[in-house]
Amino acid sequence: MTNTRVSGDANTSGVLEEALERLHASGPEIYEWRLTNHAPMVVEALATHGQSAAVHRWLDAYQSRLDDFPTPVSPITHANWREALGDTRRGADWIGYFLRAIEERPWRDVLAEWWPRLLPGMYGGSTHPVIRVGHAVRVLTESGENAPRVAELAHGLGYWAARHRPITGPAPLLGTWDADGALDAVPPIGELRGRFTERLTRVDRLPVWPADVTDPDEARRRLTELVAAATHRYATHGHGEPTMLVHAATAPNAVLRTLPALPRAQWIPSLHAAWTASAAVTAMYAPSRPAPFTPVPGVTTEEVLERALSHGDEHVIKFADTAADVGDERALTAALCAVDLSEPLSY
Known part of the structure; x- marks a missing residue:
């Protein structure tokens, strides 16, 4: 990142x-x-x-x-x-x-x-x-x-x-993945309807991707990897629900931003909670099939942020902010996808 x-x-x-x-x-x-x-x-x-x-x-x-x-x-x-x-x-x-x-x-x-x-x-x-x-x-x-x-x-x-709302731990799906593979392995909940809280109750299985982490520095590395993977994934899956799917990236990024202010002993449980949130959002709003990835070569962070600001939607701006943290071409392309998929704010 x-x-x-x-x-x-x-x-x-x-x-x-x-x-x-x-x-x-x-x-x-x-x-x-x-x-x-x-x-x-x-x-x-x-x-x-x-x-x-x-x-x-x-x-x-x-x-x-x-x-x-x-x-x-x-x-x-x-x-x-x-x-x-x-x-x-x-x-x-x-x-x-x-x-x-x-x-x-x-x-x-x-x-x-x-x-x-x-x-x-x-x-x-x-x-x-x-x-x-x-x-x-x-x-x-x-x-x-x-x-x-x-x-x-x-x-x-x-x-x-x-607004504190715990969830009952979903059943673990065992396997070995990187963050991209773990998100790909998240099973969708099926019928896509209802508000966030209704869909959340139907998330009953999730991969146990970061369960083996025992070192705080490794937890931070994995969390960084997760933010990048979720941001990249939006470029091909954001059409499933353009607004809600940004949270698969922005929620773990919020945790990542908070780590430097926390005791190191809290980094590993922070990773686990961030993964569960990102994976749950992925399960709740996954599209039936991905869209083709079409990169936007040469796009800059400044251009993406300007496009997001001109568009004005709050989720688009916050997702562009996370894409700027990731900083690579696929992340910036994903932010432009959010611009194209979302309804703009009227200035």
Whole structure:
């Protein structure tokens, strides 16, 4: 994975901070808690890739979708958090809990404490909560800390806790694969209908691809391999469900972005959770047959990001951001496929 960056200005312009403060008055979901508010993730991606000048223009176009910040129910404490985990009515309470926590302790300590608690439930909210956390951690670790960025991490963790949804372990399919082969070996669930949560209940078998990993550095290498494989696969399989299949790549990439801020002891379980999420999304939205791969020779990361921004769809921008991390021709071609397959946002 190349981790290509356009000359980013996330650390200096102040635009990201303005956008995050603007967004923190809104809820983590839109349309009355039916869909995820993607704006915090998109504005981070734009700022990181040197597109701060477009942040407020994009946000203005997205603004009409935003809901007000939810109404608190009752405070969550160290004593009662278990009973509130996964309670979608408690979104404001969970965000308030994490805002208080990061005022009292370093954000890395809060993250390290809560990551293993939240990781088993990363399937809630169609994996969007962990993706939001991954964007927050990236800007904190790569561009520096300030109050709006740390608050964004608290909002992401709070959203994850409210949407926490574990799954019963699917039956293992034994075999030896690389990441590409493991994704190819994922059995589709069959009849493709229903929302994410309905489809998730029908995922009952998955390959046990990374089960042999015992070294944290190997876990990071395998996770990097998985992100690349899932990104590449979109170029031939994205037509199965252009929006939802991007999460097979963006969810494990969020975990990969978070690893540097976590204790090394948490890297191996992070790999396992990321694999299960990526494989489950693959099973849930797999097309009946792949499309031919047609490379776009000579395309640059800058061109792909510009195309994604002009298109405007939040998933397209976030997938282009992940493709830029992978950085090779097949990944960038996959991002252009997302542009072609998805409905654009009206500016």
